[in-house]
Amino acid sequence: ETGVTQTPRHLVMGMTNKKSLKCEQHLGHNAMYWYKQSAKKPLELMFVYSLEERVENNSVPSRFSPECPNSSHLFLHLHTLQPEDSALYLCASSHDLADYNEQFFGPGTRLTVL
């Protein structure tokens, strides 16, 4: 247990569906992240939040929409996804944005888009 939980663990959705991924951290951290892990590719950083403010958006398609209502919760809203969006989506948190602080990862949500 890393102190970061994600729900659901598995999600299957059609291309026309709308769904949301949820991440919660119990570590008192101020920074939260979404990553995409595809087979045989390095982890891709999608979004970074610090103190509930988005500080980085790495050219992610608009069909992915993040939301950070407070420092403990992070959501990723999904709509009209494509089959190539199927991947493991990982949430992480860190104390702040300092480079020496490690990130703590959740177990991920395995997403399959049909």
Add this chain to the structure above:
Amino acid sequence: GNSVTQMEGPVTLSEEAFLTINCTYTATGYPSLFWYVQYPGEGLQLLLKATKADDKGSNKGFEATYRKETTSFHLEKGSVQVSDSAVYFCALRSSSGSARQLTFGSGTQLTVLP
């Protein structure tokens, strides 16, 4: 930009064998270096880290030394166990530029046979 290159897997070893997974990096400034491990069906967990040159990170019998002259952070373990079977990721976080972003290698799958 920053980049991490680690040896391609998969790597298959017998129990009690010596393990080395090579990792080299390119970065601006003085990055912090990390090894993460991902067990089947789980998210990434920090294994060890080093924040300055010549530092040695160690945990659970694994070690890695931050070598600035060779820009390397190779992971080693003297005697692997079946329970070490996982995917290992080398990563860096730069002290300049986009300090928020962890840059990951592509991962090395390790399988340890009894």
